[in-house]
Amino acid sequence: MQRTDTAPKPVSMPKLSRETIVNIAVMAILLALPLWASSIGEDYYVNLASLITIFAIAGVGLNFAIGQGGMVSFGHAAFFGIGGYTTGIAAFHSFEETLFVAMPFAISGTNQMLIIWIVAMVICGIAALAIGAISLRTEGVYFIMITLAFAQMIYYFAISWPTYGGEDGLSIYLRNQLPMVDAESALTFFLVCFILLLGAIFVSARLSGSRFGAALGTARMNETRLATSGIDPFPIKLTGFVISAMITGLAGALFAELNGFVGPSMLSWHRSGEIMVFVILGGVGRLYGPVIGAALFVLLETYIGEWTQHWQLLLGLALLGVVLFARGGVMGMIAGRARHD
Amino acid sequence: MLLEVKGLEAHYGAAQALFGVNLSINEGEMVAMLGRNGMGKSTTISSICQMVTPTKGTIEFCGQSLNRMSSHKAARLGLGLVPEGRRCFPNLSVLENLSAAARKGAWTLDRVYDLFPRLKERKSQSANTLSGGEQQMLAISRALMTNPKLLILDEATEGLAPVVRGEIWQAIARLKKEGLSILIVDKTLKELLPLADQAVILEKGESVWAGRPDTLTEEMKDRYLGL
Amino acid sequence: EVKIGMITTLSGGGSTLGIDVRDGFELALKQAGASDVKLLVEDDARKPDVAKKLADKFIQKDKVDILTGIIWSNLAMAVVPAATRKGTLYISPNAGPSALAGKACHENYFNVAWQNDNLHEAMGSHANKADYKKTFILAPNYPAGTDALKGFKRMYKGELAGELFTKLGQDDYAAEIAQIRASGADSVFFFLPGGMGIAFMKQYAQSGVDVPVMGPAFSFSQDILPAIGDAALGVANSSQWGKDIESEVNAKFVKGFKEAYGRLPSLYASQGYDAANLILSAMEKADVSDKDDFRAALKEADFASVRGDFKFGNNNHPIQDIYVREVVKEDGQITNKIVGVAIKGHQDAYASKCRMK
Amino acid sequence: MTAALIFEQVLNGLQFGLTLFLMAAGLTLVFGVMGLINLAHGSLYMVGAFCCAWITQQTGSFWLGLGGGVLGAAAAGALIEMLVIRRLYDRDHLDQVLATFALILIFSEGTRMVFGSMPLYLNIPAALGGTMALPGVEAYPVYRLFIILAALAVAMLLYLLISKTRLGMRIRAGESDREMIAALGVDIKTLYTIVFALGAAIAGLSGALVGALRSVQVGMGEPVLILAFVVIVIGGIGSIKGALIGSILIGLVDTLGRIFIPVILKFFMENASANSIGAALSSMLIYLMMAGILAVKPKGLFNATN
Amino acid sequence: MTKPVLEVKGLHKSFGALQATKNVSLDLKPNEIHALIGPNGAGKSTLIGQIAGWITPDSGSIYLDGEDVTSETVASRSRKGLGRSFQVSSLAMEVSARRNVMLSVQASQGSSFRFWKQTKSDEELRETARNWLRKVGLSGREDIAVSELSHGERRQVEVACALALAPKALLLDEPMAGLGPTGSIQLTEFLEEIRPEIPILLIEHDMDAVFRLADRITVLVGGAAILSGSVDEIRASALVREAYLGEEA
Numbered sequence A: 001m002q003r004t005d006t007a008p009k010p011v012s013m014p015k016l017s018r019e020t021i022v023n024i025a026v027m028a029i030l031l032a033l034p035l036w037a038s039s040i041g042e043d044y045y046v047n048l049a050s051l052i053t054i055f056a057i058a059g060v061g062l063n064f065a066i067g068q069g070g071m072v073s074f075g076h077a078a079f080f081g082i083g084g085y086t087t088g089i090a091a092f093h094s095f096e097e098t099l100f101v102a103m104p105f106a107i108s109g110t111n112q113m114l115i116i117w118i119v120a121m122v123i124c125g126i127a128a129l130a131i132g133a134i135s136l137r138t139e140g141v142y143f144i145m146i147t148l149a150f151a152q153m154i155y156y157f158a159i160s161w162p163t164y165g166g167e168d169g170l171s172i173y174l175r176n177q178l179p180m181v182d183a184e185s186a187l188t189f190f191l192v193c194f195i196l197l198l199g200a201i202f203v204s205a206r207l208s209g210s211r212f213g214a215a216l217g218t219a220r221m222n223e224t225r226l227a228t229s230g231i232d233p234f235p236i237k238l239t240g241f242v243i244s245a246m247i248t249g250l251a252g253a254l255f256a257e258l259n260g261f262v263g264p265s266m267l268s269w270h271r272s273g274e275i276m277v278f279v280i281l282g283g284v285g286r287l288y289g290p291v292i293g294a295a296l297f298v299l300l301e302t303y304i305g306e307w308t309q310h311w312q313l314l315l316g317l318a319l320l321g322v323v324l325f326a327r328g329g330v331m332g333m334i335a336g337r338a339r340h341d
Numbered sequence B: 001m002l003l004e005v006k007g008l009e010a011h012y013g014a015a016q017a018l019f020g021v022n023l024s025i026n027e028g029e030m031v032a033m034l035g036r037n038g039m040g041k042s043t044t045i046s047s048i049c050q051m052v053t054p055t056k057g058t059i060e061f062c063g064q065s066l067n068r069m070s071s072h073k074a075a076r077l078g079l080g081l082v083p084e085g086r087r088c089f090p091n092l093s094v095l096e097n098l099s100a101a102a103r104k105g106a107w108t109l110d111r112v113y114d115l116f117p118r119l120k121e122r123k124s125q126s127a128n129t130l131s132g133g134e135q136q137m138l139a140i141s142r143a144l145m146t147n148p149k150l151l152i153l154d155e156a157t158e159g160l161a162p163v164v165r166g167e168i169w170q171a172i173a174r175l176k177k178e179g180l181s182i183l184i185v186d187k188t189l190k191e192l193l194p195l196a197d198q199a200v201i202l203e204k205g206e207s208v209w210a211g212r213p214d215t216l217t218e219e220m221k222d223r224y225l226g227l
Numbered sequence C: 001e002v003k004i005g006m007i008t009t010l011s012g013g014g015s016t017l018g019i020d021v022r023d024g025f026e027l028a029l030k031q032a033g034a035s036d037v038k039l040l041v042e043d044d045a046r047k048p049d050v051a052k053k054l055a056d057k058f059i060q061k062d063k064v065d066i067l068t069g070i071i072w073s074n075l076a077m078a079v080v081p082a083a084t085r086k087g088t089l090y091i092s093p094n095a096g097p098s099a100l101a102g103k104a105c106h107e108n109y110f111n112v113a114w115q116n117d118n119l120h121e122a123m124g125s126h127a128n129k130a131d132y133k134k135t136f137i138l139a140p141n142y143p144a145g146t147d148a149l150k151g152f153k154r155m156y157k158g159e160l161a162g163e164l165f166t167k168l169g170q171d172d173y174a175a176e177i178a179q180i181r182a183s184g185a186d187s188v189f190f191f192l193p194g195g196m197g198i199a200f201m202k203q204y205a206q207s208g209v210d211v212p213v214m215g216p217a218f219s220f221s222q223d224i225l226p227a228i229g230d231a232a233l234g235v236a237n238s239s240q241w242g243k244d245i246e247s248e249v250n251a252k253f254v255k256g257f258k259e260a261y262g263r264l265p266s267l268y269a270s271q272g273y274d275a276a277n278l279i280l281s282a283m284e285k286a287d288v289s290d291k292d293d294f295r296a297a298l299k300e301a302d303f304a305s306v307r308g309d310f311k312f313g314n315n316n317h318p319i320q321d322i323y324v325r326e327v328v329k330e331d332g333q334i335t336n337k338i339v340g341v342a343i344k345g346h347q348d349a350y351a352s353k354c355r356m357k
Numbered sequence D: 001m002t003a004a005l006i007f008e009q010v011l012n013g014l015q016f017g018l019t020l021f022l023m024a025a026g027l028t029l030v031f032g033v034m035g036l037i038n039l040a041h042g043s044l045y046m047v048g049a050f051c052c053a054w055i056t057q058q059t060g061s062f063w064l065g066l067g068g069g070v071l072g073a074a075a076a077g078a079l080i081e082m083l084v085i086r087r088l089y090d091r092d093h094l095d096q097v098l099a100t101f102a103l104i105l106i107f108s109e110g111t112r113m114v115f116g117s118m119p120l121y122l123n124i125p126a127a128l129g130g131t132m133a134l135p136g137v138e139a140y141p142v143y144r145l146f147i148i149l150a151a152l153a154v155a156m157l158l159y160l161l162i163s164k165t166r167l168g169m170r171i172r173a174g175e176s177d178r179e180m181i182a183a184l185g186v187d188i189k190t191l192y193t194i195v196f197a198l199g200a201a202i203a204g205l206s207g208a209l210v211g212a213l214r215s216v217q218v219g220m221g222e223p224v225l226i227l228a229f230v231v232i233v234i235g236g237i238g239s240i241k242g243a244l245i246g247s248i249l250i251g252l253v254d255t256l257g258r259i260f261i262p263v264i265l266k267f268f269m270e271n272a273s274a275n276s277i278g279a280a281l282s283s284m285l286i287y288l289m290m291a292g293i294l295a296v297k298p299k300g301l302f303n304a305t306n
Numbered sequence E: 001m002t003k004p005v006l007e008v009k010g011l012h013k014s015f016g017a018l019q020a021t022k023n024v025s026l027d028l029k030p031n032e033i034h035a036l037i038g039p040n041g042a043g044k045s046t047l048i049g050q051i052a053g054w055i056t057p058d059s060g061s062i063y064l065d066g067e068d069v070t071s072e073t074v075a076s077r078s079r080k081g082l083g084r085s086f087q088v089s090s091l092a093m094e095v096s097a098r099r100n101v102m103l104s105v106q107a108s109q110g111s112s113f114r115f116w117k118q119t120k121s122d123e124e125l126r127e128t129a130r131n132w133l134r135k136v137g138l139s140g141r142e143d144i145a146v147s148e149l150s151h152g153e154r155r156q157v158e159v160a161c162a163l164a165l166a167p168k169a170l171l172l173d174e175p176m177a178g179l180g181p182t183g184s185i186q187l188t189e190f191l192e193e194i195r196p197e198i199p200i201l202l203i204e205h206d207m208d209a210v211f212r213l214a215d216r217i218t219v220l221v222g223g224a225a226i227l228s229g230s231v232d233e234i235r236a237s238a239l240v241r242e243a244y245l246g247e248e249a
């Protein structure tokens, strides 16, 4: 029924779309730089790459909620922080050789990362189940604000809870351990983070393409449609929210390991905003968007900070430029509008 | 000449929707725009009202070129739009819908209420809870309240009960008799054609025929309108 | 050559403290004409993880010998334990959390300012001297706040008219002031750093309550006094330094600071100045590449502190006199004047928990 | 604890709530009416306070400063509307969050570059200094009463503007369908600039008024901003009435909570822990209340649409 | 007598002072098209809303295949076999027509909590969706985003979505609205075709279609069902002429 000026797309589509090429390039650079830096003994850059990777995982988590389920959470710092505190508290008890809970059964601390990750994700999942069950009754801006409210509650709780340091936070004196590898080594730790990032992206992609993903995506686009098709939106969205929180929680646990420190600033609304910035900068709903977003943000923050004391002004201008002139984030700018088959 | 459109082309993103539409309306005339689904009738209307920016062609209204004019300025020259899908302001009451954009002139609240008494009954109800037909009446009235020189009706009788449809046709006939110029798109040719002074047929985004409605042959109706 | 990495707060809330520390530090280097010191300064924006990242950068990339500059306890806790454990020296020009003075003390960590509780303890001791019997005390509900009230109570012998923890960042104190009025207190001690203190003092002055107020120097330091204005006049506050301490080095510092930056120096500037001078004094005695030597030289604290006598205790925290200052107007400018000594040769309460000798 | 003290605390809560309302009013106007999440609203509050403090310092007149604060914020608002905000109306909330987050950074750093890092001096005018006796309260600061009155006046004017004037109708119409209201001949672009500047002016007013009570420093807008968001969400976005009720509710709950929770806890536990747990609880209280209200009424207490 | 597939008993609904549904009882039998007509604002959409579960009735009950579903959610009614279209299309606009239909197919096949298998390579799911789209006359348009389809085509997608649920009963709210003459005729023929399998409760202002399709017509005025009967009975009623049809009958 309509004509187009130019022939739409060449018939023999090249196998790799532009987005795929960008994705591969970004991941290759993210992997190659620390390998190179480590080879010349500059662990600082390796840690910087780990930081980007960890932020990217947090972003992948939030992106699943926003990009797939349309749940714009302004409280994901809660999960990031809970993941972090799980690590911090486990390490604290393991270091002090005290028990976390004595009654009704004894739970001691641990310094095994694998266990900590699982526990952190489970706790985040439970927290998200509770927060989501209440928050998902609301929508739009109300959802943004109620998630913020829950995060703020946890933030104030952490600040005034003396056992684990309150505002001063908790130091992790020794990085926790992984079986068979030396997690203290910057490069090894980076590789672990990188593999987890790949895992998070893979899981997120798989889920998005599944029947569950189809339902979740429809919940974002048109909830009425979803219900009319016979699928209750609420449990679908809640499940999506929980999965998203668990991924972000894992990132929090890694962040604590990287810094050797946890504190309430992991839970603050600025942190929620930053995770959201990673997602938007990279491009909402783009699988690898958060990687680009996190990399860009960390690099801007690090390098503008070196130039000038007024780096926040430049950072602000840079962010503003991206929103105004690169619709759909950096990925949108490079690879065009998102396509859903 | 009240409105003159020449060689109009328009795009949605990369996809071209209009490929050259010509259309002219004289003072006091009622012109029907005909065509099957998706042939570009609504797009032509949006282009006239500057809601879609034409990529080619000229639009002249009251001797003034509308090209590149912003939508509100074009409207103030005297375009009164009843859009496809009604688009009443859902969060405003009926009364507020009517008065928000009203401009001085012959059409007043009383006259509109006279035309559609149902609206008076519902004047403080918010528009999102009106029934479909009530919303349609509201949309027409809202356009009248701006006291336009040219009333543009896009599918103004869609989804209306037969009696109401009858009423609306009567109202349109009355408006025409009072000398209001009208550009109209509607499915029900049975009621439309007897009223119209001129008709234009769009086919795939192009105006392919223009003339008096009674000169429309059955063969053309079949070919262009699917009757 | 000695490479020093300074991580401090130069943007966002509380940046005046960081700026003063930096300026004081740079002034000392300039006055000493130290050409063999390379100072790198970066802004932590008051975020623990940024501070941590900067510390990594200074240690791993720039290979600095000494770190310094952190203002806030929570940032110090994020940076110091790991850095000192890895063998980097850390000289604190401000934050002195109790953990680092006690159980978690470390030979590579030196604090030239105070242990966090010091000024509060001094104020408690001052309250006894001023013969206050019923003091109302308040602080924000976070570790520094609870430590502050603990510190005050450690010395104070009178009875408490009330004890309140406020929300961190709170800026309306009408409700608290009403409680003070109703409590029948004969004095008020508060620890509300930054904007919280400004808001409290202004509102207190407007409230018509005329019970005398006292607090640590933080709410009356030169960087915020002008913002409080006349409402601060007459308030007693404790500080280990004052610009009117009579010594050659202090005069040189105050004059130099005014000339270089066009404003009066604050307590924080004096701490930055002392930190730099401490490092310079050690550099004269030892080479920084020999860690043990250099540490020993630092511990001797053989430098002229702007506050007068200064030495380190077993936990590398100062043993020092703490003064009582009063807010006054001098030539139309609001500032502090020393009116007495609150406590002499004071050492912090955590020193005994530190394993070091 | 006496009845008089409780009454005074209620008054304090009310007053605290109304200062919040001043901030929330402009926010809900822009947020509800134009559908824009403006995180930079706190920056406009800061601009108002800084302009007021600076002009007061230069001229010695608080009232000139107040006027300058309002105008300065309005001008800043109009400027960012035309340069930035205008491009965000038809974007989703995410883009708005990011862009206005960027504006916060720009404003904060810009203000620091102009005025330096030190807090500025701004005190209440002598005419409004001092206290007066109220029934049940022996001495209540006059300035706080003045703020109460100012907030109520703003509430009244805004309510009338939005719900009773044609300007208000057009603004609301634009919220649901900008394209359509423009097609009916309303210059929605200019209208929105005006509304945004109006919202900014109210933020500036509250910054100037409240700044004299608190501290005028970079970043002063952020804590208030979050509270103001809480207020308008509780009240129902876009509803001036909701913002008013919401802010009073928050003011009362926060004030009474932080005073009485420790008192109540002291019945159950020793003093020190009652104090710190009470403080912890009361800082979480308003968020707890917000979650509770939204769980029951997901669109706030007074939703403007429906 | 055959058992009705859908039965509504004594339904009441008020919006404030306005009584939008007044004691309405009606049923839908197998193999029939039951048309619901009435003036604008008579409460037809409100009635459909209550049957589908979007609006909670003040009193009365709704039975689907003999089971009381009055307190069930929208989704569960859909799963139990109630398909519907909306007066204004409600689809996921950003994705293709096929994706919209696939969702209904997937729901009809059971739980959506399947996390791993990719729908893209689920040929059966895609094929089924394609079949439904072909049935409503949208072959060749499956992979176009709904936002790029015309008004009329969207209506067809919506009907396909409803059919894909393999419903026991179909609620169609003005499916002809926005369709040109050709489209209306096609859709009429199609509904004719599925009538033997799926009974339809049809709201429509297009009287040509109603008179051609309906086995039974119920007239709703002011929230109440004032008359129910065959096409001829309704055409003949003076009351209906006056309240609704006007000159058109």
Ligand SMILES: Nc1ncnc2c1ncn2[C@@H]1O[C@H](COP(=O)(O)OP(=O)(O)OP(=O)(O)O)[C@@H](O)[C@H]1O
Binding pocket: A001, A002, B012, B015, B017, B035, B036, B037, B038, B039, B040, B041, B042, B043, B044, B084, E147, E148, E149, E150, E151, E152, E178
């Ligand atoms: N927002 C849009 N984006 C992309 N394409 C569009 C958009 N609106 C319409 N089109 C396309 O433009 C063409 C013309 O559509 P238009 O709505 O003008 O037709 P019409 O004659 O009004 O049809 P109908 O009778 O169905 O209302 C159609 O092919 C349609 O698919």
Ligand SMILES: Nc1ncnc2c1ncn2[C@@H]1O[C@H](COP(=O)(O)OP(=O)(O)OP(=O)(O)O)[C@@H](O)[C@H]1O
Binding pocket: B129, B130, B131, B132, B133, B134, B159, B161, E015, E016, E018, E020, E038, E039, E040, E041, E042, E043, E044, E045, E046, E047, E087
């Ligand atoms: N949420 C509501 N609040 C108040 N009144 C409402 C609400 N929903 C519907 N109404 C009113 O109930 C009446 C019935 O509306 P309904 O949409 O059911 O009519 P309808 O028969 O479908 O009309 P149409 O054929 O025009 O679509 C109308 O007068 C409408 O204004």
Ligand SMILES: [Mg+2]
Binding pocket: B041, B042, B043, B084, B154
């Ligand atoms: Mg059309």
Ligand SMILES: [Mg+2]
Binding pocket: B131, B132, E044, E045, E046, E087
């Ligand atoms: Mg209807």
